[in-house]
Amino acid sequence: MIQVNGLTKDYGVRRAIDSLTFDAEQGEIVGFLGPNGAGKTTTMRILTGYMPPTEGTATVAGYDVVEESLEVRRRVGYLPETVPLYNDMTGLQYLKFMADLRHIPDAEEQAYETLERVNLQERADSYIGTFSKGMRQRVGLAQALIHRPEVLILDEPTIGLDPAQVVEMRSVIREIGKDRTVLLSTHILTEAQQICDRVLIINKGKIVTEDTPENLQSRLVGSQRVVVRVRGDADGLSARVTKVKGVRDVESKADGSVEFEFRAGEDVRPQVAKAVVQGGYELLEMRPIGLSLEEIFLELTRDNASGKKPS
Amino acid sequence: MRNIWTIAKREYDHYFISPIAYVVAFMILLTIGIIFAINILYFIQNAFQAFGQVPEITSITGAFGFLLVLSIPAITMRLLADEARMGTLELLLTAPVRDYELVIGKWLGGLLFVLSIVAVTLVFPIVLNGIAIGNFTLLPPLVSPGIDRQLMLSSYLGVILLAASFLALGVGISAIFTNQVAAFFVTLSTFVVLWWLIGFPASVLQGTASEVFRYLDMQAHFYNALNRGSINLSDLVYFFSLIALGLFTGTTAVEVRRWR
Numbered sequence: 001m002i003q004v005n006g007l008t009k010d011y012g013v014r015r016a017i018d019s020l021t022f023d024a025e026q027g028e029i030v031g032f033l034g035p036n037g038a039g040k041t042t043t044m045r046i047l048t049g050y051m052p053p054t055e056g057t058a059t060v061a062g063y064d065v066v067e068e069s070l071e072v073r074r075r076v077g078y079l080p081e082t083v084p085l086y087n088d089m090t091g092l093q094y095l096k097f098m099a100d101l102r103h104i105p106d107a108e109e110q111a112y113e114t115l116e117r118v119n120l121q122e123r124a125d126s127y128i129g130t131f132s133k134g135m136r137q138r139v140g141l142a143q144a145l146i147h148r149p150e151v152l153i154l155d156e157p158t159i160g161l162d163p164a165q166v167v168e169m170r171s172v173i174r175e176i177g178k179d180r181t182v183l184l185s186t187h188i189l190t191e192a193q194q195i196c197d198r199v200l201i202i203n204k205g206k207i208v209t210e211d212t213p214e215n216l217q218s219r220l221v222g223s224q225r226v227v228v229r230v231r232g233d234a235d236g237l238s239a240r241v242t243k244v245k246g247v248r249d250v251e252s253k254a255d256g257s258v259e260f261e262f263r264a265g266e267d268v269r270p271q272v273a274k275a276v277v278q279g280g281y282e283l284l285e286m287r288p289i290g291l292s293l294e295e296i297f298l299e300l301t302r303d304n305a306s307g308k309k310p311s
Numbered sequence: 312m313r314n315i316w317t318i319a320k321r322e323y324d325h326y327f328i329s330p331i332a333y334v335v336a337f338m339i340l341l342t343i344g345i346i347f348a349i350n351i352l353y354f355i356q357n358a359f360q361a362f363g364q365v366p367e368i369t370s371i372t373g374a375f376g377f378l379l380v381l382s383i384p385a386i387t388m389r390l391l392a393d394e395a396r397m398g399t400l401e402l403l404l405t406a407p408v409r410d411y412e413l414v415i416g417k418w419l420g421g422l423l424f425v426l427s428i429v430a431v432t433l434v435f436p437i438v439l440n441g442i443a444i445g446n447f448t449l450l451p452p453l454v455s456p457g458i459d460r461q462l463m464l465s466s467y468l469g470v471i472l473l474a475a476s477f478l479a480l481g482v483g484i485s486a487i488f489t490n491q492v493a494a495f496f497v498t499l500s501t502f503v504v505l506w507w508l509i510g511f512p513a514s515v516l517q518g519t520a521s522e523v524f525r526y527l528d529m530q531a532h533f534y535n536a537l538n539r540g541s542i543n544l545s546d547l548v549y550f551f552s553l554i555a556l557g558l559f560t561g562t563t564a565v566e567v568r569r570w571r
Binding site for chain 2: 011045048049050051052070073074076078080082083084085086088097098100101102103143
């Protein structure tokens with residue numbers, strides 16, 4: 001449904017995306033994961049026909065995004081990051097306007113049905129200016145859905161929502177993604193894990209790696225990092241922890257805690273706990289540290305630098 | 312065509328909830344109302360001296376010149392600049408709408424709004440002319456035997472062309488800017504030059520240069536032609552060229568935005 005080949009975009013001298021190549025099948029939810037400024041929005045804007053690429057080609061639903069831009073735009077639903085709404089319109093008026101622009105017959109009926117789909121039917125006649133952030137996001141999503149597009153492109157769809165709204169938005173996206181192609185961007189790892197069938201990690205305009213969330217997880221969690229905290233003075237703690245077999249990468253933190261790593265599958269935590277207690281320390285806490293997105297990037301870029309090919 | 316209409320309709324509706332639009336409509340109608348009233352009073356006072364002269368509708372249409380120069384920048388400044396600022400331009404540029412449809416739609420929406428204001432002023436020729444249905448006089452005429460209808464049509468055509476030209480230029484300038492205030496002042500300056508200043512070099516220069524500036528002078532095309540009842544091809548070409556120039560500028564500016 002989406003095919004991207006060598007896509008490059010320069011803003012003046014700055015290269016926003018650098019020869020991206022990827023594709024997305026029908027019925028697939030593909031996550032675009034990356035830090036701010038990685039080039040996610042730029043890629044999406046090219047795929048939605050908002051701007052042309054500097055180099056490379058992209059086809060969406062079989063149409064070229066530059067040559068057949070209007071055909072692409074007819075088949076794509078797009079929710080930009082800054083949800084574009086007219087505050088002076090009611091939810092229903094806004095959706096009807098969008099439906100009219102897309103030449104949808106019985107626009108008003110469709111507008112109302114789409115509002116129902118995002119659970120906003122009660123506020124159909126309220127002005128968008130009075131909507132909460134979560135409601136605005138949902139109207140934006142409704143706008144992207146109104147013409148039942150083959151491809152849905154969502155730029156940070158859950159940003160700024162409260163936890164309950166995030167859960168709701170994710171379930172809506174999963175529901176939609178059953179029979180449509182969805183490309184969504186996020187910088188939240190768990191979100192990509194929960195919703196997506198496949199994740200593309202993008203950094204500094206390049207695809208760093210591409211995999212299913214499960215594979216990505218197991219590849220990244222080759223080792224587990226743990227923090228140990230004890231009551232009172234922690235002098236000599238790190239030396240003690242280091243002595244335990246299987247412990248690697250011990251690091252004393254300024255707050256007195258000690259961090260170490262062990263290989264996945266060789267859980268040395270019981271031994272470490274024993275060693276700490278035997279050393280006369282009062283063990284307060286032993287807690288695994290999840291890899292942050294930043295660490296994943298470091299991990300992945302290190303992989304690339306050492307010549308390992310990302311699978 | 313359908314997209315143009317959808318966008319124009321949304322824009323037209325928007326004016327009716329916009330305070331600026333009401334201020335503009337109020338200002339235009341109040342000024343024209345006062346001018347009309349003073350005119351009538353003047354002719355009543357001087358009825359015996361003003362041999363054969365009667366109040367003309369051109370005093371109303373003529374006033375539109377400077378009123379449109381001052382008010383249209385306020386009407387057009389937000390048309391595309393505000394969409395760019397609010398991020399809604401991204402919505403329109405990723406909808407299946409061609410860039411020129413967007414620009415023409417915006418222009419048409421503004422034009423319909425200004426025409427609505429102009430339509431209200433039709434009450435003045437009606438007052439002058441009176442209303443008679445068959446032999447029954449509903450409203451007695453102020454001017455006998457009624458007003459010069461051809462002059463009225465020609466001068467109202469002039470007002471419409473003026474408004475359409477100003478609006479097209481305003482839309483074009485609004486498409487260049489993201490800031491409404493910048494769009495307002497650039498539009499106003501352009502109008503001031505076209506309406507008041509560009510004619511001056513014509514009287515100083517000689518030969519072809521003088522002719523060129525004379526042709527560019529907007530006032531001349533309005534006051535010396537349409538508002539006097541003469542419809543010339545050269546005046547129509549002038550106004551249609553301005554409209555085309557404005558809409559072309561707008562479309563190009565929107566396209567350039569995509570490439571940035």
